[in-house]
Amino acid sequence: MSVTTAAGFEAAGIACGIKPDGVPDLALVATGDHAPVAAAGVFTTNLATAAPVQISREHLEDGQAAAVILSSGNANAATGEPGRRDARRMCGLTAHELGCAPEDVLVCSTGLIGVPLPMDPIEAGIPKLVGSLGAEPAAGEAAADAILTTDTVRKVSRADLSAGGRAAVVSGMAKGAAMLSPAMATMLAVLTTDAAVTPAALERALGSAVVDTFNALVVDGCTSTNDTVVVLAGGAAGNEPITASGPDFTALEASMTQVCADLAGQMAADAEGATKRARVVVRGARSVDDARRAARGVATSQLVQCSLNGGDPYWGRVLSELGASGAVFDPERTAIAYDDITVCHDGIAAVHDAAALERVMGRSEIQITCDLHEGTGEATVVFTDLSHAYIDENRTTS
Amino acid sequence: MSVTTAAGFEAAGIACGIKPDGVPDLALVATGDHAPVAAAGVFTTNLATAAPVQISREHLEDGQAAAVILSSGNANAATGEPGRRDARRMCGLTAHELGCAPEDVLVCSTGLIGVPLPMDPIEAGIPKLVGSLGAEPAAGEAAADAILTTDTVRKVSRADLSAGGRAAVVSGMAKGAAMLSPAMATMLAVLTTDAAVTPAALERALGSAVVDTFNALVVDGCTSTNDTVVVLAGGAAGNEPITASGPDFTALEASMTQVCADLAGQMAADAEGATKRARVVVRGARSVDDARRAARGVATSQLVQCSLNGGDPYWGRVLSELGASGAVFDPERTAIAYDDITVCHDGIAAVHDAAALERVMGRSEIQITCDLHEGTGEATVVFTDLSHAYIDENRTTS
Numbered sequence: 001m002s003v004t005t006a007a008g009f010e011a012a013g014i015a016c017g018i019k020p021d022g023v024p025d026l027a028l029v030a031t032g033d034h035a036p037v038a039a040a041g042v043f044t045t046n047l048a049t050a051a052p053v054q055i056s057r058e059h060l061e062d063g064q065a066a067a068v069i070l071s072s073g074n075a076n077a078a079t080g081e082p083g084r085r086d087a088r089r090m091c092g093l094t095a096h097e098l099g100c101a102p103e104d105v106l107v108c109s110t111g112l113i114g115v116p117l118p119m120d121p122i123e124a125g126i127p128k129l130v131g132s133l134g135a136e137p138a139a140g141e142a143a144a145d146a147i148l149t150t151d152t153v154r155k156v157s158r159a160d161l162s163a164g165g166r167a168a169v170v171s172g173m174a175k176g177a178a179m180l181s182p183a184m185a186t187m188l189a190v191l192t193t194d195a196a197v198t199p200a201a202l203e204r205a206l207g208s209a210v211v212d213t214f215n216a217l218v219v220d221g222c223t224s225t226n227d228t229v230v231v232l233a234g235g236a237a238g239n240e241p242i243t244a245s246g247p248d249f250t251a252l253e254a255s256m257t258q259v260c261a262d263l264a265g266q267m268a269a270d271a272e273g274a275t276k277r278a279r280v281v282v283r284g285a286r287s288v289d290d291a292r293r294a295a296r297g298v299a300t301s302q303l304v305q306c307s308l309n310g311g312d313p314y315w316g317r318v319l320s321e322l323g324a325s326g327a328v329f330d331p332e333r334t335a336i337a338y339d340d341i342t343v344c345h346d347g348i349a350a351v352h353d354a355a356a357l358e359r360v361m362g363r364s365e366i367q368i369t370c371d372l373h374e375g376t377g378e379a380t381v382v383f384t385d386l387s388h389a390y391i392d393e394n395r396t397t398s
Numbered sequence: 399m400s401v402t403t404a405a406g407f408e409a410a411g412i413a414c415g416i417k418p419d420g421v422p423d424l425a426l427v428a429t430g431d432h433a434p435v436a437a438a439g440v441f442t443t444n445l446a447t448a449a450p451v452q453i454s455r456e457h458l459e460d461g462q463a464a465a466v467i468l469s470s471g472n473a474n475a476a477t478g479e480p481g482r483r484d485a486r487r488m489c490g491l492t493a494h495e496l497g498c499a500p501e502d503v504l505v506c507s508t509g510l511i512g513v514p515l516p517m518d519p520i521e522a523g524i525p526k527l528v529g530s531l532g533a534e535p536a537a538g539e540a541a542a543d544a545i546l547t548t549d550t551v552r553k554v555s556r557a558d559l560s561a562g563g564r565a566a567v568v569s570g571m572a573k574g575a576a577m578l579s580p581a582m583a584t585m586l587a588v589l590t591t592d593a594a595v596t597p598a599a600l601e602r603a604l605g606s607a608v609v610d611t612f613n614a615l616v617v618d619g620c621t622s623t624n625d626t627v628v629v630l631a632g633g634a635a636g637n638e639p640i641t642a643s644g645p646d647f648t649a650l651e652a653s654m655t656q657v658c659a660d661l662a663g664q665m666a667a668d669a670e671g672a673t674k675r676a677r678v679v680v681r682g683a684r685s686v687d688d689a690r691r692a693a694r695g696v697a698t699s700q701l702v703q704c705s706l707n708g709g710d711p712y713w714g715r716v717l718s719e720l721g722a723s724g725a726v727f728d729p730e731r732t733a734i735a736y737d738d739i740t741v742c743h744d745g746i747a748a749v750h751d752a753a754a755l756e757r758v759m760g761r762s763e764i765q766i767t768c769d770l771h772e773g774t775g776e777a778t779v780v781f782t783d784l785s786h787a788y789i790d791e792n793r794t795t796s
Contacts, residue, residue, distance in 0.1 A: 048721025048729035048745070078717050080730055080746040113714025114747050225718050302700065302784075303792055310793025316511025319476050320623050323446025331446035332478055347446070348478040349512050386700075388786045394701055395708025 002140025002156045005171035006192040008032045008236030011139045012132035013146030016125025018073035018111075018118055024146035026125045029190050029232070030067035030133060034098040037234045038196075038241075039065035040203035041106065042210050044227035050077030052107040053228060055087040059103050060230075063199025066104040068190050068230055069094045069129075070147045071111075071122060072175070077225040078114040086117040093123060097130035108188045108228045110149055110175060144173035147188055150393060151175050153270050157262035159255040161195055163248050164239035168195035170255040172231075174263040187214060189229040189263055196235030197252060201244040205253045206231050213260035216292075217268055218299040218383040231256065268382050273390030276308050278383055280368045282322075285377030290327040294370065295381040297325025305386035311361040315343045322370055333373040339366055400538025400554045403569035404590040406430050406634030409537045410530035411544030414523025416471035416509070416516055422544035424523045427571075427588050427630070428465035428531060432496040435632045436594075436639075437463035438601035439504065440608050442625035448475030450505040451626060453485040457501050458628075461597025464502040466588050466628055467492045467527075468545045469509075469520060470573070475623040476512040484515040491521060495528035506586045506626045508547055508573060542571035545586055548791060549573050551668050555660035557653040559593055561646050562637035566593035568653040572661040585612060587627040587661055594633030595650060599642040603651045604629050611658035614690075615666055616697040616781040629654065666780050671788030674706050676781055678766045680720075683775030688725040692768065693779040695723025703784035709759040713741045720768055731771040737764055 004011050011029045018025040031037050041060050043053050059065065069090050076083050091105035098105075109117070133139065144154045158171040176187030197205070210229055235241070242248045268277050280298045285291035298304055301321045307314050315336045323331055336344035339360045341352050360366060402409050409427045416423040429435055439458050441451050457463065467488055474481050489503035496503075507515070531537065542552045556569040574585030595603070608627055633639070640646045666675050678696045683689035696702055699719045705712050713734045721729055734742035737758045739750050758764060 046718060046721040047725075047727065048717050048732075075714070078714055078729070078742065078745055078747070080744065083746075113712075113718060114742065115714075116747075225714075225721060302788075306789050306792035307794075309789060312794040314511075316473070316476055316513075316623075319446050320444060320511060323444040323623060327445075329445065331476070334446075344476065344512065346478065347476055348481075349476070349514075386789055388789060390700075391704050391707060391784055391786060391789070394704035396705075396710040 001137060001158055001171065002144045003029050003171050003173050003190055003192045004135050004137065004140035005158045006169045006234065007194040008234035009192045010133040010135045011143035012129050012134065013142030014125060014129050014132055017121030018071055024142065025071060025073045026122065026129050027070040027143040027146035028067060028094065028129050028133065029143060029192065030098060031232065031234055032135060034066050034100050036064040036066040036100065036104040037232055038063060038199045038202050039230060039232045040199065040206045041228060041230040042206055044224060046225050048078065048225050050075050050109060050226040051079055051083035051087040052076055052109045053226060054084060055091065056106040056108065056228060059091065059106055064104065065106050065232055066100040067094060067098055068106040068108065070108040070188060072147050072149050074109060074111040074115055074117050075113045075226050076109040076117045079116055082116060086119055089119065090122060093126045094130065097127055106230055110147065110188055110226050113225060147173065147175040149175060150272055151270050155263050155266040157259045159258040161251055161255040163195040163237055163242055166237045166239045168193060168237035168239065170259050172259045172263055174267065176267045187227055187267060191231035191256060191259060193231065193233045194236040195233055195252060196237065196239050196241040197233035198241050198243050201242050201249055202231060202233050204244050205249065205256050208253050209256040209260045212380065213257060213264040216381045217264045218296065218381055268384060271384040272393045273387040274384035275387055276385040277365045278308050278368055279380055280370065280383065281380045282370045282372065283378040284372040284374055286328055286375040287377045288379060291377040291379035294322050294325045294327035294372065295379045297321045298368065298370070299381040299383035302386055305383065309385035309387050313338055313343060313357050313361050318368060318370065319344060319347065329372040329374045335371040337369045399535060399556055399569065400542045401427050401569050401571050401588055401590045402533050402535065402538035403556045404567045404632065405592040406632035407590045408531040408533050409541035410527050410532065411540030412523060412527050412530055415519030416469055422540065423469060423471045424520065424527050425468040425541040425544035426465060426492065426527050426531065427541060427590065428496060429630065429632055430533065432464050432498050434462040434464040434498065434502040435630055436461060436597045436600050437628060437630045438597060438604045439626060439628040440604055442622060444623050446476065446623050448473050448507060448624040449477055449481035449485040450474055450507045451624060452482060453489065454504040454506065454626060457489065457504055462502065463504050463630055464498040465492060465496055466504040466506065468506040468586060470545050470547050472507060472509040472513055472515050473511045473624050474507040474515045477514055480514060484517055487517065488520060491524045492528065495525055504628055508545065508586050508624050511623060545571065545573040547573060548670055549668055553661050553664040555657045557656040559649055559653040561593040561635055561640055564635045564637045566591060566635035566637065568657045570657045570661055572665065574665045585625055585665060587612070589629035589654065589657060591629065591631045592634040593631055593650060594635065594637050594639040595631035596639045596641050599640050599647055600629060600631050602642050603647065603654050606651050607654040607658045610778065611655060611662040614779045615662045616694065616779055666782060669782040670791045671785040672782035673785055674783040675763045676706050676766055677778055678768065678781065679778045680768045680770065681776040682770040682772055684726055684773040685775045686777060689775035689777035692720050692723045692725035692770070693777045695719045696766065696768070697779040697781035700784055703781065707783035707785050711736055711741060711755050711759050716766060716768065717742060717745065727770040727772045733769040735767045
């Protein structure tokens, strides 16, 4: 399973030599006939956007693309005009091999910031990469493997879809194990679908799909320079193109959200150094924005992350982070629960079964529910604990 | 040296039994004659304010106070109306012993959130505490010791001041080793001065003194429920009261800032689990607000904190955090230096002496200077590295 699960797409992944030791580091996803199809993208909100993000944004202006080339091991970020030249060259060489226009190729990179991209292995690798294109599952999996950095497992997903009465599929691959934060999780993802979709509908569905999935995932609160999610809709399913106001739009949105949620869950499970996962659900906020703010405040807290690491049910830190989040509420109405055990009610300690709570805190996945009792705003953020291993993985880059 | 360095103040610190094992946990600072003097305070911006913060705010409405009682080991936060009753009772019992009005007593607590304050030991302790009041250095030091929690060393400071031609002094004590974040560092601090100052001038000077000191210190980015800085101006120096527009105001402000900066520096040096300290200076921002935002973004980054821990000069993370901070700038004009070694120029890698950089990164204190080349806004934030020890200290509260 991977991006080639949707009919009409090919993929490839090879080791070209960006990373040492022959680890796969160059991937390609392309339409079967190398012709452009409807495409959309969502990119990092970081002001220091990497060169490939800048170039992909340009190439997506017409709402179509034929291919996405992805490299791992070097982010091509903080590389200035030479970096943009390199990103354009990756598109140009790929287009030359595929026989399409350079503007129809999107480019993503992930890895170290501030180091010039090693173009020699990439230039030598691109013809080999295009030569390896295939529609079989193994080709899709090779592409999914070649985009990983500190990830320990391949991340792929699929969801079914009925489009104009025809069976279709949304499939996808992703990478990301740190620098994960809302808006957006540091990550790359490529989605493909064999449904026909107009560029406008595709853009709208993608914008909606990332909100409560990739953008609701926190590992370390860091927003990277390279975050990119792109989707290509090939149309091999033979349906009339889905429009934003048409009958199948909601189903498309749901399938894309399902794939994004699945991939985000896989990223959380593979988060650097994480030993536990938590889902913080804030409800009863005055607005959805307030709920998101509050949930993010809890999820990005180093102290809450440490408590999760130790299995410590110290809800005082949760209440404190809600209070510091910027959300507007009366702390003396707030309730906090770990799974089904309410530990705080009306802003003070609630009598609870200590033995049951200890069992909950021993779980590897728990839900922290905070009810602000102010309104109907609700949001969920998934986060992970802070561990020695996270520090070990990030204290040096060499 | 401590809060009794300023003439006209007494202090005491005892172990009353809030903490186990006879560790000091109850402190008092009072005017020598127990009469109210000009007073001002700055409190946490956390919405979930602890009971003592709420009560101290009330008691400061008239701009005067005769005493500050402080307890450690329990924050009296998330304790609702019973918590406010307990905080008021601490003021009432102290006032009764001192012979002043309850409204002239301020109260601070620090420790665990969400646990009812153990009033029995506090009620029994207050008469003993008042009985131990003294103006000698040892009494001030006992008070400074009794407010510590995870701190490993006492934090005290002093600065001289000329007020209306008379020699005066600003002295202070503080505690705080985690949950340290701007606006404000989680901490308690009591300042005293023998200068006579009007309440309005005192409030203004304190507001100014905390900005680039306590509020520019990040350990873990967490803003606590109990942060409090209070100052009492006794007037024993015999000067005409300093007013906000008077000739000595700037000197007062400078002395108070000096004491706050010294105490903040002591907190950074004693930060939980920290092995290194860094000062991030952002200059050339479009505004001071933008500079603060950018400096805070770098200082609160788990990835930057991990790099500091490992002595890794990976400036890509610094640029990325600047870009994600919300400050407005062109990343391709940014320069980044570690001490005097420029590693990034115009947003890309700068040629530098690698051996010299390695020596810099081995230092226990380094400065990261980021020049945005956009304007004249400048700000500094002090922060510490993220270590295994920080996690170990915070993964359980029991």
